[in-house]
Amino acid sequence: MTVQWGDCDPADIVFYPNYFRWFEISTTELFASVGLELPAMFKAEGILGMPILDAGATFKRPSRFRDVITLESGIESWGTSSFRVAHKVLKGDVEAVTGHEVRGWVVTDENHPSGIRAVPVPDHIRSRFD
Amino acid sequence: MTVQWGDCDPADIVFYPNYFRWFEISTTELFASVGLELPAMFKAEGILGMPILDAGATFKRPSRFRDVITLESGIESWGTSSFRVAHKVLKGDVEAVTGHEVRGWVVTDENHPSGIRAVPVPDHIRSRFD
Amino acid sequence: MTVQWGDCDPADIVFYPNYFRWFEISTTELFASVGLELPAMFKAEGILGMPILDAGATFKRPSRFRDVITLESGIESWGTSSFRVAHKVLKGDVEAVTGHEVRGWVVTDENHPSGIRAVPVPDHIRSRFD
Amino acid sequence: MTVQWGDCDPADIVFYPNYFRWFEISTTELFASVGLELPAMFKAEGILGMPILDAGATFKRPSRFRDVITLESGIESWGTSSFRVAHKVLKGDVEAVTGHEVRGWVVTDENHPSGIRAVPVPDHIRSRFD
Numbered sequence: 001m002t003v004q005w006g007d008c009d010p011a012d013i014v015f016y017p018n019y020f021r022w023f024e025i026s027t028t029e030l031f032a033s034v035g036l037e038l039p040a041m042f043k044a045e046g047i048l049g050m051p052i053l054d055a056g057a058t059f060k061r062p063s064r065f066r067d068v069i070t071l072e073s074g075i076e077s078w079g080t081s082s083f084r085v086a087h088k089v090l091k092g093d094v095e096a097v098t099g100h101e102v103r104g105w106v107v108t109d110e111n112h113p114s115g116i117r118a119v120p121v122p123d124h125i126r127s128r129f130d
Numbered sequence: 131m132t133v134q135w136g137d138c139d140p141a142d143i144v145f146y147p148n149y150f151r152w153f154e155i156s157t158t159e160l161f162a163s164v165g166l167e168l169p170a171m172f173k174a175e176g177i178l179g180m181p182i183l184d185a186g187a188t189f190k191r192p193s194r195f196r197d198v199i200t201l202e203s204g205i206e207s208w209g210t211s212s213f214r215v216a217h218k219v220l221k222g223d224v225e226a227v228t229g230h231e232v233r234g235w236v237v238t239d240e241n242h243p244s245g246i247r248a249v250p251v252p253d254h255i256r257s258r259f260d
Numbered sequence: 261m262t263v264q265w266g267d268c269d270p271a272d273i274v275f276y277p278n279y280f281r282w283f284e285i286s287t288t289e290l291f292a293s294v295g296l297e298l299p300a301m302f303k304a305e306g307i308l309g310m311p312i313l314d315a316g317a318t319f320k321r322p323s324r325f326r327d328v329i330t331l332e333s334g335i336e337s338w339g340t341s342s343f344r345v346a347h348k349v350l351k352g353d354v355e356a357v358t359g360h361e362v363r364g365w366v367v368t369d370e371n372h373p374s375g376i377r378a379v380p381v382p383d384h385i386r387s388r389f390d
Numbered sequence: 391m392t393v394q395w396g397d398c399d400p401a402d403i404v405f406y407p408n409y410f411r412w413f414e415i416s417t418t419e420l421f422a423s424v425g426l427e428l429p430a431m432f433k434a435e436g437i438l439g440m441p442i443l444d445a446g447a448t449f450k451r452p453s454r455f456r457d458v459i460t461l462e463s464g465i466e467s468w469g470t471s472s473f474r475v476a477h478k479v480l481k482g483d484v485e486a487v488t489g490h491e492v493r494g495w496v497v498t499d500e501n502h503p504s505g506i507r508a509v510p511v512p513d514h515i516r517s518r519f520d
Contacts, residue, residue, distance in 0.1 A: 004414070004415045004418060005139055005140065005145070005414060005415075005418060005428070005439070006139060006145045006147065006411050006414055006415070008139060008140045009135055009136060009138060009139070009140070009309065010135065010138045010139070010140065010142040010195060010308075010309070011308040011309035011311070012140040012308075013309075013311070015135070015136045015284075016280065016284070016312040016315060017136065017277040017278070017280035017281045017284065018277070020276060020277035020280055021277045021396050024275075024276070024277070024394070024395060024396055025394045025395075025396070028394060028395060028456075037456060038395070038455070038456065039454075039455050039456050048270075048271040048272075049269065049270065049271035049273075049395070051271070051273070051319070051322065052276040052319050053318070053319055054316070054317070054318045054319065055276060055316065055317055055319075056314070056315065056316030056317070057314070057315055057316070058313070058314045059311070059312050059313055059314065059315075062311065064429075065140060065428070065429050066418075066427060066428065066429050134284070134285045134288060135284060135285075135288060135298070135309070136281050136284055136285070139439065140438075140439070141438040141439035141441070142438075143439075143441070145414075146410060146414070146442040146445060147407040147408070147410035147411045147414070148407070150406065150407035150410055151266050151407045154264070154265060154266055154405075154406070154407070155264045155265075155266070158264060158265060158326075167326060168265070168325070168326065169324075169325055169326050178400075178401045179265070179399065179400065179401035179403075181401070181403070181449070181452065182406040182449050183448070183449055184446070184447070184448050184449065185406060185446065185447055185449075186444070186445065186446030186447070187444070187445055187446070188443070188444045189441070189442050189443055189444065189445075192441065194299075195298070195299050196288075196297060196298065196299050265399055265400065265405070266399060266405045266407065268399060268400045269395055269396060269398060269399070269400070270395065270398045270399070270400065270402040270455060272400040275395070275396045277396065325400060
């Protein structure tokens with residue numbers, strides 16, 4: 001990935017919420033890499049999305065316009081109805097940012113007041129990442 | 131509205147796609163100002179949104195971090211199944227940006243291949259703006 | 261603040277990186293509330309910005325298009341050359357999101373290889389928040 | 391390019407200001423494709439950026455989460471101290487969006503009240519695109 005002009009702020013470094021935007025993309029690509037294209041998976045599993053429960057990042061080095069960065073992401077752990085993704089942003093071999101997302105697994109449920117219900121992540125999804 | 135840090139680019143001026151983001155907000159507020167809160171109106175009219183058909187802007191003066199700007203918006207003309215909104219961004223009395231959006235009026239239609247169908251803007255909507 | 265159309269994703273809830281965008285705005289407004297307008301403060305203190313060192317959030321309830329939310333922010337603690345801001349997003353009286361930012365205090369220094377140098381937050385800045 | 395979750399709105403189509411964000415990226419890549427990496431070019435030419443003067447787009451077909459789109463961009467015409475870039479967004483062979491950007495060529499000038507001054511685009515820049 002290349003850092004673009006609109007990703008950067010007046011200090012000429014990446015405006016930090018963009019890293020979370022990239023974490024979200026990297027989670028999508030992680031699922032795609034094991035054959036789970038999200039639009040098809042959402043439809044097949046009866047879910048609207050994978051709601052974010054927690055997210056965080058530690059920023060070690062800034063990146064600038066036209067810097068080339070690499071995102072590395074993997075499932076760190078599985079909860080009952082959630083999972084945690086670990087993210088790293090690398091500039092060359094150097095860790096620039098580390099972070100995580102915890103996402104829930106919820107199905108739509110018209111009988112539930114909120115319209116959704118947390119359920120266990122299906123085994124056929126989890127097993128793709130083993 | 132106050133221009134914020136994350137709205138600005140390394141040249142220390144507003145990154146221009148943000149003006150279109152603000153046009154969209156100003157269109158929403160224009161409808162709210164005549165009593166049409168969009169979520170309720172979308173539900174009542176059976177529409178998913180007001181799809182953009184055309185948008186443009188002319189940029190006369192840059193704005194910077196913490197500049198206070200004002201948006202002025204109004205319906206410029208009504209088409210059969212669309213309408214044109216004129217937008218102005220003012221810094222004090224000075225026109226900083228002028229622009230427009232043309233938006234369609236489409237209802238969901240399960241019998242149509244695309245799932246949507248353009249229809250005339252209802253009179254009870256148009257009359258609110260007279 | 262009102263949640264806008266462009267803040268929301270296809271699940272019809274706020275796309276989570278926007279909360280960090282709002283944290284950033286709320287930190288700016290927190291400084292403004294004690295008389296420190298950031299562009300003037302940056303110039304007076306010889307700094308380019310307040311670089312983010314760490315950020316995180318826990319998401320308890322989703323917000324939707326046209327929801328009205330309130331941000332509450334305060335300095336939680338002062339480090340030697342950094343400070344931690346606590347943020348809350350409220351929907352009515354309910355905590356929807358809690359989060360934090362840790363930001364550094366760095367001055368430009370042409371003699372330093374990186375061009376910047378971490379220094380203690382000046383007392384005349386800290387005392388504004390007491 | 392792949393359309394991502396955060397690019398889309400509650401109608402499950404791309405939120406239109408993102409197309410202008412992509413136009414900006416495509417202009418940057420257009421310059422890179424003729425050997426002009428913008429950070430180096432900005433430094434060599436004594437400019438802060440290429441300020442936007444006018445932008446517009448016509449939206450023919452929506453794009454959705456995980457759609458693969460292609461951007462085609464080229465210099466359409468040269469003005470004295472500006473240039474016009476034509477952009478196309480293709481989904482397969484179909485034109486989904488057409489648009490343009492007019493950008494100025496301005497150098498920093500401390501003697502000028504605004505701090506910048508419009509100048510002719512240098513021949514060694516223009517000739518790269520012939």
